[in-house]
Amino acid sequence: MDQNFAVTQRTKLKRIPDRASYDRATAYAILDEGLIGHVGFVDGEDVYVIPMAYARQGDRLLLHGSVASRLAKRLGEGLRISVCVTLLDGMVLARSVFEHSMNYRSVVCLGSAKVIAEQGEKLEALRVLTEHLLPGRWDDARQPNAKELAATTVLALPLQEVTVKSRSGPPDDLEKDKARPHWAGVIPLQLQPGPAQPDALAADTAVPDYVTGYRRSAT
Numbered sequence: 001m002d003q004n005f006a007v008t009q010r011t012k013l014k015r016i017p018d019r020a021s022y023d024r025a026t027a028y029a030i031l032d033e034g035l036i037g038h039v040g041f042v043d044g045e046d047v048y049v050i051p052m053a054y055a056r057q058g059d060r061l062l063l064h065g066s067v068a069s070r071l072a073k074r075l076g077e078g079l080r081i082s083v084c085v086t087l088l089d090g091m092v093l094a095r096s097v098f099e100h101s102m103n104y105r106s107v108v109c110l111g112s113a114k115v116i117a118e119q120g121e122k123l124e125a126l127r128v129l130t131e132h133l134l135p136g137r138w139d140d141a142r143q144p145n146a147k148e149l150a151a152t153t154v155l156a157l158p159l160q161e162v163t164v165k166s167r168s169g170p171p172d173d174l175e176k177d178k179a180r181p182h183w184a185g186v187i188p189l190q191l192q193p194g195p196a197q198p199d200a201l202a203a204d205t206a207v208p209d210y211v212t213g214y215r216r217s218a219t
């Protein structure tokens with residue numbers, strides 16, 4: 001597998017291209033840290049962008065949904081989709097309003113998803129999805145039964161047309177603004193878990209280590 005994704009007409013970044021990357025490892029690290037992908041597709045005359053859970057399994061992105069949902073039906077037809085995953089790392093405060101920005105790492109994946117029909121592959125995909133969101137949980141919960149499996153569509157999007165864009169570091173003020181008295185710098189932002197809240201029937205059940213130790217950020 002190539003270290004870099006091939007640049008296509010669709011994925012060639014024109015706007016601030018120095019923030020772009022096609023590096024596979026960088027893209028995969030972002031996808032592995034994220035939880036939510038925004039899935040864009042056209043249905044009739046309208047364009048929809050719908051948030052979904054996802055997971056990376058090797059060189060493909062897994063999505064799932066109810067067989068009854070419009071989303072799963074349309075995606076299963078193999079129409080072209082776009083999945084965008086964004087990690088927000090900070091608010092960037094410059095001395096001029098114009099130069100304010102955000103520190104972020106984002107990935108856009110383009111392509112067509114395919115339904116995973118084979119039962120063993122489907123179950124494994126659901127395991128990967130569960131473990132991506134909640135490492136350690138799959139073996140510590142009841143596994144899907146035949147009825148639940150039949151009610152779920154699982155889709156795989158090959159990771160072939162992929163772009164990364166990222167910004168990090170301090171604000172980039174114009175030279176003539178740098179002497180202005182306004183505070184400038186970065187407010188770092190991270191997704192942090194709060195204390196676990198047991199449901200009423202789990203009050204006497206030991207909280208698993210994978211719950212108390214739950215982390216998202218790689219740092």
Ligand SMILES: Cc1cc2nc3c(=O)[nH]c(=O)nc-3n(C[C@H](O)[C@H](O)[C@H](O)COP(=O)(O)OP(=O)(O)OC[C@H]3O[C@@H](n4cnc5c(N)ncnc54)[C@H](O)[C@@H]3O)c2cc1C
Binds near residue numbers: 011015086102107
């Ligand atoms: C948290 C966040 C906030 C942002 N806020 C703004 C904003 O308020 N205004 C604004 O103009 N832009 C904002 N951006 C940047 C925005 O995502 C686009 O990169 C930018 O608007 C240029 O879009 P374009 O379609 O003209 O880019 P082009 O350079 O024409 O894009 C070409 C291709 O590059 C890829 N691509 C584009 N953007 C991204 C990306 N962010 N990540 C990965 N791949 C990408 C896609 O495959 C696209 O088809 C923000 C980005 C992030 C992550």
